[in-house]
Amino acid sequence: MPAMDAPSVIEVKALRKSYGDFEAVRGIDFSVREGEIFGIVGPNGAGKTTTVECLEGLRDITAGEVRILGLHPQRDARALKQRIGIQLQESILPDRIKVKEALSLFAALYDRSIPYEELVDQLGLREKMNSYYDSLSGGQKQRVGIARALVKDAKILIFDEATSALDGENERKIMQNLMSEMPDRTILFVTHRPSTLQYVDRVLLLDNGHL
Ligand code: ATP
Numbered sequence: 001m002p003a004m005d006a007p008s009v010i011e012v013k014a015l016r017k018s019y020g021d022f023e024a025v026r027g028i029d030f031s032v033r034e035g036e037i038f039g040i041v042g043p044n045g046a047g048k049t050t051t052v053e054c055l056e057g058l059r060d061i062t063a064g065e066v067r068i069l070g071l072h073p074q075r076d077a078r079a080l081k082q083r084i085g086i087q088l089q090e091s092i093l094p095d096r097i098k099v100k101e102a103l104s105l106f107a108a109l110y111d112r113s114i115p116y117e118e119l120v121d122q123l124g125l126r127e128k129m130n131s132y133y134d135s136l137s138g139g140q141k142q143r144v145g146i147a148r149a150l151v152k153d154a155k156i157l158i159f160d161e162a163t164s165a166l167d168g169e170n171e172r173k174i175m176q177n178l179m180s181e182m183p184d185r186t187i188l189f190v191t192h193r194p195s196t197l198q199y200v201d202r203v204l205l206l207d208n209g210h211l
Pocket of ligand 1: 050
């Protein structure tokens, strides 16, 4: 848990997002402090993914204000892209890419990256380095997706259902590594799993677009 006076690195004010006539996010406010592990939970369709996609600049917002490290998700998209690590709900990779090729590709995409070798054991991918992506299990694919977020030496990580396909032991290992090796990183988690909540400092409950 970070100090109460740690600076805010994510600020969301009166955020609204509509798809046509349907309002998926209905005016929500929250902020996340530096170093905090912050959870967003809620039922299917509550607006969790929409909210994080607005933070990531993947969706334009209908109303309200969002700042990440003081940056505007869309106007400052280039700068922001180098500073936040994102694991998407679905990672789409070519079937015939090998795990080691995928990790090396991710590392090459960013100005600042950490050597991907450091992540291989942490994520339990050592014996799959020469395997094709399409031969991996759901949980192994998810670990490749987590590697994609971690390889970028980013101050903020945003995970959308990052651990939904992991068994309890793998989730525990990954969460404990995240917390011990990167204590100054801010992590925002969207999750359905009650087990993930034991690792978070604070939880925001979204339901039907409301807090
Ligand atoms: P889940 O737990 O199922 O992943 P969620 O809380 O992440 O759900 P969102 O994906 O944010 O929910 O969806 C919120 C609402 O917005 C849902 O009712 C969904 O059908 C709707 N929605 C999401 N994306 C679009 C879109 N591109 N066009 C229209 N409606 C959308």
